[in-house]
Amino acid sequence: MLETKDILETINMIDNENLDVRTITMGISLLDCIDEDIDKACTKVYDKICRSAKDLVKTGEDIQKEYGIPIINKRISVTPIGMVAAPCQSKKVVKFAYALDKAAKELGVNFVGGYSALVQKGFASGDYALIESIPQALSETDFVCSSVNIGSTKAGINMDAVKMMGKIVKQTAEVTADRNCIGAAKLVVFCNAPEDNPFMAGAFHGVGEADTVINVGVSGPGVVRAALAKGGAGKDITQIADMVKKTAFKITRMGQLVAQEASKRLCVPFGIVDLSLAPTPAVGDSVAHILEEMGLEVCGCHGTTAALALLNDAVKKGGVMASSHVGGLSGAFIPVTEDAGMIDAAQNGYLDITKLESMTAVCSVGLDMIVVPGDITPEVISAIIADEAAIGMVNTKTTAVRLIPAIGKKAGDELNFGGLLGRGPVMPVRQGSPETFIKRGGRIPAPLQALKN
Amino acid sequence: MKAIITVIGKDTVGILAKVSDACAQADVNIVEVTQSVLQDMFAMVMLVEIDKSNIGFEQIKENLDKVGEATGTKIHIMHEDIFNSMHKI
Numbered sequence A: 001m002l003e004t005k006d007i008l009e010t011i012n013m014i015d016n017e018n019l020d021v022r023t024i025t026m027g028i029s030l031l032d033c034i035d036e037d038i039d040k041a042c043t044k045v046y047d048k049i050c051r052s053a054k055d056l057v058k059t060g061e062d063i064q065k066e067y068g069i070p071i072i073n074k075r076i077s078v079t080p081i082g083m084v085a086a087p088c089q090s091k092k093v094v095k096f097a098y099a100l101d102k103a104a105k106e107l108g109v110n111f112v113g114g115y116s117a118l119v120q121k122g123f124a125s126g127d128y129a130l131i132e133s134i135p136q137a138l139s140e141t142d143f144v145c146s147s148v149n150i151g152s153t154k155a156g157i158n159m160d161a162v163k164m165m166g167k168i169v170k171q172t173a174e175v176t177a178d179r180n181c182i183g184a185a186k187l188v189v190f191c192n193a194p195e196d197n198p199f200m201a202g203a204f205h206g207v208g209e210a211d212t213v214i215n216v217g218v219s220g221p222g223v224v225r226a227a228l229a230k231g232g233a234g235k236d237i238t239q240i241a242d243m244v245k246k247t248a249f250k251i252t253r254m255g256q257l258v259a260q261e262a263s264k265r266l267c268v269p270f271g272i273v274d275l276s277l278a279p280t281p282a283v284g285d286s287v288a289h290i291l292e293e294m295g296l297e298v299c300g301c302h303g304t305t306a307a308l309a310l311l312n313d314a315v316k317k318g319g320v321m322a323s324s325h326v327g328g329l330s331g332a333f334i335p336v337t338e339d340a341g342m343i344d345a346a347q348n349g350y351l352d353i354t355k356l357e358s359m360t361a362v363c364s365v366g367l368d369m370i371v372v373p374g375d376i377t378p379e380v381i382s383a384i385i386a387d388e389a390a391i392g393m394v395n396t397k398t399t400a401v402r403l404i405p406a407i408g409k410k411a412g413d414e415l416n417f418g419g420l421l422g423r424g425p426v427m428p429v430r431q432g433s434p435e436t437f438i439k440r441g442g443r444i445p446a447p448l449q450a451l452k453n
Numbered sequence B: 001m002k003a004i005i006t007v008i009g010k011d012t013v014g015i016l017a018k019v020s021d022a023c024a025q026a027d028v029n030i031v032e033v034t035q036s037v038l039q040d041m042f043a044m045v046m047l048v049e050i051d052k053s054n055i056g057f058e059q060i061k062e063n064l065d066k067v068g069e070a071t072g073t074k075i076h077i078m079h080e081d082i083f084n085s086m087h088k089i
Helices: A004-016 A037-053 A056-067 A094-107 A127-140 A160-175 A221-231 A235-267 A285-293 A305-322 A339-345 A353-359 A378-395 A435-439 B015-027 B056-073 B080-087
Strands: A021-028 A073-077 A111-118 A144-152 A156-158 A186-193 A212-216 A270-274 A367-373 A400-406 A414-416 A423-425 B002-010 B029-036 B041-049 B073-079
Touching: A004 A221, A004 A305, A004 A353, A004 A414, A004 B002, A004 B041, A004 B080, A021 A056, A021 B041, A037 A073, A037 A094, A056 A073, A056 A212, A056 A235, A056 B073, A073 A186, A094 A111, A094 A127, A094 A144, A111 A127, A127 A144, A127 A160, A144 A160, A144 A378, A156 A378, A160 A186, A160 A378, A160 A400, A160 A435, A186 A378, A212 A235, A212 A423, A221 A235, A235 A270, A235 A305, A235 B080, A285 A305, A285 A339, A285 B015, A305 A353, A353 A367, A353 A378, A367 A378, A367 A423, A378 A400, A378 A435, B002 B015, B002 B056, B002 B080, B015 B029, B015 B056, B056 B073, B073 B080
Parallel strands: A021 A073, A073 A111, A111 A144, A144 A186, A212 A270, A367 A400
Antiparallel strands: A021 A212, A144 A156, A186 A400, A414 A423, B002 B041, B002 B073, B029 B041
16 A cells, blocks of 8 residues: 555645646647638637537546646647638638637637747748737737747747747737736747647647647646755755655656546547646745745845756656656746746846846746836847847757736836736846847848757 | 545544545445554545445545534545555656
8 A cells, every 4th residue: 555654745745835737738730720711710720629629628627626636727729820821811810819719718728829820930921910910819819829939949040030029029018008918928939939838828739749639737836845845954956956856756747647647538649748847926836935945045146047957957857757758848937927936036126137037048938927117119029039049049948038018117016917927026128229130130040059960 | 446535634533433434325445544643633544445436536525525524634535546656656
């Protein structure tokens, strides 16, 4: 029989340390819904999503009840709509967003991701119209998430797309200014976007994927922090890394079990488990607090990047043995507004955008959920995207930018979304104009790292 | 399918009896029980078979919640696999 202490440890993780499965995400290919007539295509999209995912929410709830593991989100990711919209004569691409939103409401899922375009090397037919429609799509729908991949290690960085996205991010915030600029929180700009990511807002279903697939994202910063708090005193860094690994193993095994069970019950192939430590604004569910538990006075002080690198690496090493297929983003997330410790550190001036930028070189994503002043220019947003994409391109890793220009607010004010998206102070950005650099357009050539053959 | 019932709380007379009674009424077979009392905190772990139960998993869970409320303890019932996968390689 199982050891009592192990059983009680699991119960304690769930009851007191916020252990949960963050998301079961069903990836659905929409390649067979392509049609020249946009209305027909939208009907096919709606029908296919509703058909493929009709049992997703119920299955998630059933597994939650039987296994006693909270499953927070049930989500859907689809083929980048830029591709699906390519042959459509009509330029009213936003109709696809309505179809996705309608399907999400019908099924009761939390989000549907994939209002996306992959333009790392250039714009194909459909991509341009899709990107132009993002502000309207995110303003007029509730559950649709959007992402645009503007660079990769293999392709370099598409600076025309970078220039465009600065404008689009700003516009998206502007058209949702009456709702805390929420549109911008549903829009991610990627470099090296993964095709099997179950996390929002950046999830989409890559073209190399199966027709439908189940991907699971685990969570559990609270569990890692608690393990360090209980056993970390007096230990050296090697031992700390070991403790993180062991905890990550347990968390991931749970994710693997849920993924396999969901895959079996839904008769949909299992894709990957994403080993990310995803924080929430809840007390005790913070990545920043793990770093502080390692011995930093506050997240953002010198030493933060090293501690985060250790954490990110140990999470992967522990998780990789626990799952048969690992993918997605897999690492520690640092979304400022969604992490109680990061919010505090930012409010007290310990964490600024430049420190966050250096942290993104060693964690799994990028500048995530950062509130910037409402009068930020599109060129500065583009330049922040370009910097972040350069880090991803050179280091052969995913980086992303999800900035929220807080329209009508200035540095020091606060923006409050509520719920999982949290709240955060408006952070100042650096002075000086990158306008001429951004307006050049063109492409940053792929780095030498791309030439591996 | 096997499930694990855990009961955690302040030790009082008759907890084991009440939980066992809830199991018996639902035709849930108790395979193994271990319990420990540390100071006056009570922790009991039961391995049970629920395949032949006359009510659904959800109903068993609800009934146990009621026992928990009545005895001032926290009772969980969870599929055995969750513990096996987390603690065994």
